[in-house]
Amino acid sequence: MENMKPMKVRELLKSKEIGKEVLVKGWVRTKRGNKQVNFIAVNDGSIIHNIQVVAEVAAFNDDLLKQITTGSCIAVKGILVESPAQGQPVEIQAKEIEIYGTADPETYPLQKKGHSLEFLREIAHLRPRTNTFGAIFRIRHAVAFAIHKYFNDHGFYYIHSPIITGSDAEGAGALFRVSILDPKDPPLKPDGSVNFAEDFFGKETKLTVSGQLEAELAALALSQVYTFAPTFRAENSNTPRHLAEFWMIEPEIAFYDNNDNMDLAEDLLKYLIQYVLDQCKDDLEFLQKMYDPELIERLKFVINTGFERRTYSEAIDILKASGQPFEYHVEWGIDLQAEHEKYLVEKYYKKPVILTDYPREIKAFYMKQNDDGKTVRAMDVLFPKIGEVIGGSQREENYEKLLSRIREMHIPEKDVWWYLETRKFGTAPHSGFGLGFERFIIFITGMSNIRDVIPFPRTPQNAEF
RNA sequence: UCCUCCUUAGCUCAGUUGGUUAGAGCAUCUGACUGUUAAUCAGAGGGUCGCUAGUUCAAGUCUAGCAGGGGGAGCCA
Numbered sequence: 275m276e277n278m279k280p281m282k283v284r285e286l287l288k289s290k291e292i293g294k295e296v297l298v299k300g301w302v303r304t305k306r307g308n309k310q311v312n313f314i315a316v317n318d319g320s321i322i323h324n325i326q327v328v329a330e331v332a333a334f335n336d337d338l339l340k341q342i343t344t345g346s347c348i349a350v351k352g353i354l355v356e357s358p359a360q361g362q363p364v365e366i367q368a369k370e371i372e373i374y375g376t377a378d379p380e381t382y383p384l385q386k387k388g389h390s391l392e393f394l395r396e397i398a399h400l401r402p403r404t405n406t407f408g409a410i411f412r413i414r415h416a417v418a419f420a421i422h423k424y425f426n427d428h429g430f431y432y433i434h435s436p437i438i439t440g441s442d443a444e445g446a447g448a449l450f451r452v453s454i455l456d457p458k459d460p461p462l463k464p465d466g467s468v469n470f471a472e473d474f475f476g477k478e479t480k481l482t483v484s485g486q487l488e489a490e491l492a493a494l495a496l497s498q499v500y501t502f503a504p505t506f507r508a509e510n511s512n513t514p515r516h517l518a519e520f521w522m523i524e525p526e527i528a529f530y531d532n533n534d535n536m537d538l539a540e541d542l543l544k545y546l547i548q549y550v551l552d553q554c555k556d557d558l559e560f561l562q563k564m565y566d567p568e569l570i571e572r573l574k575f576v577i578n579t580g581f582e583r584r585t586y587s588e589a590i591d592i593l594k595a596s597g598q599p600f601e602y603h604v605e606w607g608i609d610l611q612a613e614h615e616k617y618l619v620e621k622y623y624k625k626p627v628i629l630t631d632y633p634r635e636i637k638a639f640y641m642k643q644n645d646d647g648k649t650v651r652a653m654d655v656l657f658p659k660i661g662e663v664i665g666g667s668q669r670e671e672n673y674e675k676l677l678s679r680i681r682e683m684h685i686p687e688k689d690v691w692w693y694l695e696t697r698k699f700g701t702a703p704h705s706g707f708g709l710g711f712e713r714f715i716i717f718i719t720g721m722s723n724i725r726d727v728i729p730f731p732r733t734p735q736n737a738e739f
Numbered sequence: 740u741c742c743u744c745c746u747u748a749g750c751u752c753a754g755u756u757g758g759u760u761a762g763a764g765c766a767u768c769u770g771a772c773u774g775u776u777a778a779u780c781a782g783a784g785g786g787u788c789g790c791u792a793g794u795u796c797a798a799g800u801c802u803a804g805c806a807g808g809g810g811g812a813g814c815c816a
Binding site for chain 1: 814
């Protein structure tokens with residue numbers, strides 16, 4: 275059996291080579307049958323469907339068949355035949371079965387029955403073996419691959435921004451410290467504070483919250499770059515849309531203004547959705563059937579509609595005139611709350627919305643200042659179901675304006691001197707944005723909790739597995 | 740971090756104004772069935788009612804604290 279090349283279930287199910295001897299290896303989903311014949315559904319994760327293995331009871335040792343239970347892992351050699359019954363085009367008439375690993379049915383937690391997503395989160399080491407998580411992880415892979423394909427095909431270069439950072443200038447929330455100092459007895463300075471000069475890097479270091487600043491450095495040389503990397507937020511956020519460790523895609527493009535930026539964001543999102551519709555049809559249909567009846571319709575709708583592009587000020591006017599009983603009062607200058615974004619996207623425009631030109635006070639220091647002295651050239655893409663999926667802007671390329679903003683916001687210049695120098699030497703207009711990978715996977719899979727679209731979620735009080 | 744709800748069999752859940760032996764479906768085990776599709780049919784086993792303290796003649800049920808989880812909000816992607 276071992277000198278034969280195994281075939282994937284995905285290949286077997288579309289094979290036309292009836293009568294051929296084949297080898298398949300995978301995990302048993304169910305076994306049923308009677309005294310004469312057993313039907314074993316085998317799945318190897320290559321596709322959501324199983325291959326049916328038919329074993330004549332008389333041809334096999336009783337003990338062997340008894341050990342084939344839900345969750346066990348087997349190799350089967352047999353003849354690929356057309357299935358005489360409904361449900362599958364082909365099946366394998368087993369000649370030899372080898373058991374790689376048994377799974378005690380009394381203790382194996384996965385049943386043939388459906389499980390709650392909450393329960394599966396507690397057994398994240400086994401949940402990849404379910405139909406749901408197989409589908410999600412195949413789709414997650416497809417989106418990740420399509421991101422690289424899209425950028426590569428459009429002349430972008432993939433930049434690896436650092437994971438460990440010496441500055442917390444990104445201004446995107448709390449950071450995790452990276453240190454090798456003894457937490458019980460750290461070296462102290464005369465004033466009693468921790469002396470990070472004795473730490474590994476000779477200064478206080480953190481896990482990055484964004485690769486953007488470094489991506490800008492690269493964009494001002496390679497013109498079109500993107501990052502795709504994990505980022506970390508030490509916020510105590512307990513919601514179905516937040517992770518402490520998540521992945522982000524951050525394109526950064528020289529000579530792009532904010533309109534070019536929006537065009538790129540919209541085109542990228544539509545490309546990714548189309549790619550998944552083309553490549554992951556079976557998985558999407560399964561998720562639609564089990565979790566979200568309107569999933570595929572919604573994905574197609576987003577591809578076929580133009581995103582509504584409005585300014586922040588226009589959005590405020592619409593919200594004020596809406597007559598909605600918002601919990602948070604609407605006034606020019608406020609940061610839009612979830613309820614406001616939801617109203618604009620799901621009730622008012624009923625499609626994805628891109629808002630631009632936000633008040634400078636509620637946005638980051640690096641965003642390009644408009645001539646009105648009040649707003650910056652930001653753009654947020656708001657999606658149904660998940661809210662802000664992209665946040666970006668044209669960047670401030672003027673040295674003096676950027677420096678004055680840095681001083682106004684009390685950002686230590688010693689932390690960003692290198693960033694400032696790109697505006698001193700050959701500065702260029704440029705733009706970019708950040709796309710939350712898991713947020714987007716929520717949208718594209720129809721899942722409702724971000725912990726179900728990443729294999730091993732990290733959230734406050736939880737770093738198991 | 741705030742608000743709110745939940746925690747009973749391996750899983751999903753029911754359990755009346757506090758009352759005597761805590762139930763169901765699925766799963767598991769045993770048996771039946773010549774091709775099943777989350778097979779079907781019959782039977783059996785399976786419980787520290789999250790933990791701790793309290794109220795009461797009596798607590799799965801009421802109260803408090805703690806732990807874990809869900810939803811909403813904030814922070815953000």
